[in-house]
Amino acid sequence: MGMFATGVTVVTVEVGGEAHGMTANAVMSVSLDPPLVCVSVNRRARMDKFLERAGGYAVNILAQDQQALSQYFSGTWPHATPPEHRLVPWTGGPRLVGCLAAAGCRVEGTLEGGDHRIFLGRVLDLYRADGALSPLLFFAGRYHQLRDPALAPLAPVDVWNPEEVQIFYDD
Numbered sequence: 001m002g003m004f005a006t007g008v009t010v011v012t013v014e015v016g017g018e019a020h021g022m023t024a025n026a027v028m029s030v031s032l033d034p035p036l037v038c039v040s041v042n043r044r045a046r047m048d049k050f051l052e053r054a055g056g057y058a059v060n061i062l063a064q065d066q067q068a069l070s071q072y073f074s075g076t077w078p079h080a081t082p083p084e085h086r087l088v089p090w091t092g093g094p095r096l097v098g099c100l101a102a103a104g105c106r107v108e109g110t111l112e113g114g115d116h117r118i119f120l121g122r123v124l125d126l127y128r129a130d131g132a133l134s135p136l137l138f139f140a141g142r143y144h145q146l147r148d149p150a151l152a153p154l155a156p157v158d159v160w161n162p163e164e165v166q167i168f169y170d171d
């Protein structure tokens, strides 16, 4: 699944007045009606216990210039002082200022997933930054960026006529 290119999020919670964030890319939109998303969390992550207590979370979708935050919230930031960032109180959990978009959720249920646990969240609030910001991407264990930042999405492939298509099996 490392070959499945994803964006990068920081999932945040607030427990006992304290904010906690965890970098996550095992995040998925589940349903539109009702609006549901989910995140798969390692049972050994502190976030697993925090989520149990919090009852809600926010999924913050990182912008291209927030790689340092991804590293910080995944415990791979090499410096003693955190990279500059600001969390503001929001729905489900704190919102990371500068993110591309965010979904504020209430935990609707959990699903056992081996050494992970899946937290299903009902989306209660949405945020989207103004302007054409570019996402931070993760692929094959490394960070990437769009070559042509969000301005030039690929055109759809030409619609083909199925009657003209021939499929050959073996020879």
Ligand SMILES: Cc1cc2nc3c(=O)[nH]c(=O)nc-3n(C[C@H](O)[C@H](O)[C@H](O)COP(=O)(O)O)c2cc1C
Binding pocket: 008, 021, 022, 023, 024, 025, 026, 027, 040, 041, 042, 044, 045, 046, 047, 048, 070, 073, 074, 075, 138
């Ligand atoms: C790009 C990226 C994506 C990650 N995605 C997940 C994920 O979806 N679920 C998870 O449990 N850990 C994920 N991790 C690992 C956690 O961020 C890491 O284990 C973190 O230190 C756990 O934090 P905590 O123990 O403070 O809660 C990811 C790490 C990176 C760098």
